[in-house]
Amino acid sequence: MFADRWPRKPMMYAAALVAAAAMGSVFVAVALGHVVLVHVLVAAVVEQAASATYGAAASGTIRRLVPPEGYTRAIGYLQARDQAVQIVGPTLGGALYQLARWVPLLADAVSFLLVAVLSKAIRADLKPEREGPATSFTRDLAEGLRFVWAEPFLRFVVVWTAGINALLGALYFHAVFASHAQGASPSSIGLILTLAGVGGLLGALAAPWLVRRIPAARIVTGASWAMVPTAAGLAFASRTWAYGLLLSGVSLIVPSVVVVLQTRAVLTTPDRLLARMGTVLGTAGQGVAVLAPVAAGVLVAAYGGRTVALGCAGAFAGLALYATARAGLVAREAP
Missing domain, CATH: 1.20.58 (Methane Monooxygenase Hydroxylase; Chain G, domain 1)
Known part of the structure; x- marks a missing residue:
């Protein structure tokens, strides 16, 4: 704030x-x-x-x-x-640890x-625009929350981001827990996360090119629906490389949507509220993701990996329906 x-x-x-x-x-x-x-x-x-x-x-x-x-x-x-x-960090950290x-x-x-x-070294003027006298931290926080909730597009971003982060976290840990239960080695489980990271990297690099050529609303709705069969496929996967490829597919899809939503969020928000908007969206997205490991572990133990993956696919379908219903809103926010 x-x-x-x-x-x-x-x-x-x-x-x-x-x-x-x-x-x-x-x-x-x-x-x-x-x-x-x-x-x-x-x-x-x-x-x-x-x-x-x-x-x-x-x-x-x-x-x-x-x-x-x-x-x-x-x-x-x-x-x-x-x-x-995320891809290079763990490997580099392990290599450096071997030195000392x-x-x-x-x-x-x-x-x-x-x-x-x-x-x-940044030379640009980064001072925020100010309106009126300085206020307290709680007032600034409340103003940021009110602004995000008053903007229909930002409300959509909060719901979509929180839902996607929670479901992706659950799927990642479901794949890890299921692979471990099947006796997969640590290196095989690491392969799952590496493939997912590579998919996310390729998706992020391709995102600007895709966003310039495909309408924003089509990216958001298309990507949301594409995650449904991918999540369902995890219910029937039995090998670590299959888990890795499916998660890589999801990670490949998400960055384009993130770029669309973040770009329009910046364009929608006045300069004086940018940090508060970013804090609210980041908290909503990461807050639910913190619970993903515990939730995934409990659900896999209670209902089994296949049920959890199919449940995630159903939740993805719900988010896709929500994104489809708000497609006009995303299109209106496009620059």
């Missing part, structure tokens, strides 16, 4: 430095052999809070750094970056320092 009131570049710079300091302290502790659990937990909380602050401030910068015709490409590249990190336990922590701290340097 403060990112809509305070200068964004100093917030990004300071948040990156705080995250670097938090991870740097853990690196020092591990390197010296004086690791305390409470210290590690506190450092993790500080790093997450700093990252969230950085993300909130950065969510309001696209409009200042990129012309409107470039929003789609910029958001697509950001999606591709996130997917690439403290090396991945040092690399993490250095990466935050690099982010701070790059944030400091």
Whole structure:
């Protein structure tokens, strides 16, 4: 919320430095052999809070750094970056850990320092537009919630994003739990997640090209319906490579929709509310995803993997019906 009131570049710079300091302290502790659990937990909380602050401030910068015709490409590249990190990160972390336990922590701290340097180097004016005197945190939060709920398109984004994140999380962990129950090796289970990550990366790279050539409403409805048979296919998969390919197909589809919705959300929202809008949408999307591992484990244990996958397919169908009913709204929001 403060990112809509305070200068964004100093917030990004300071948040990156705080995250670097938090991870740097853990690196020092591990390197010296004086690791305390409470210290590690506190450092993790500080790093997450700093990252969230950085993300909130950065969510309001696209409009200042990129012309409107470039929003789609910029958001697509950001999606591709996130997917690439998910693929490369675990492997790189494992390789660095083989050198020494403290090396991945040092690399993490250095990466935050690099982010701070790059944030400091931004020349554009990232100060948010202000209207009226500064208000309290709770008032800013309430204003952001009211704005998102008052905009029919943003309400659609909240519902669709939260639903998709919850279902995708459930499907990912269903595939992991089902594969483990069938005796799959850790490397085979890792293959599932790698294939899904590769699908997401390819989908993010292709998203700007698709968005320029296919109407926005058709992308949202078509992708929503395409997830239904993919989820249903997981109910009848019995090999890890099949799980991986099916999840890769879902991951390939989602980025185009995300690019469409995020681009239009930026265009719909006034500059002074961009950070609050991003926080509300991000919280709605990620909040339900946190429960996915527990929910997937409980449901698979209680009803079996096939039932859970078919239930997810039914829920995807419900979201697809909702997206179809709101297709006109998406088309009206198109630039």
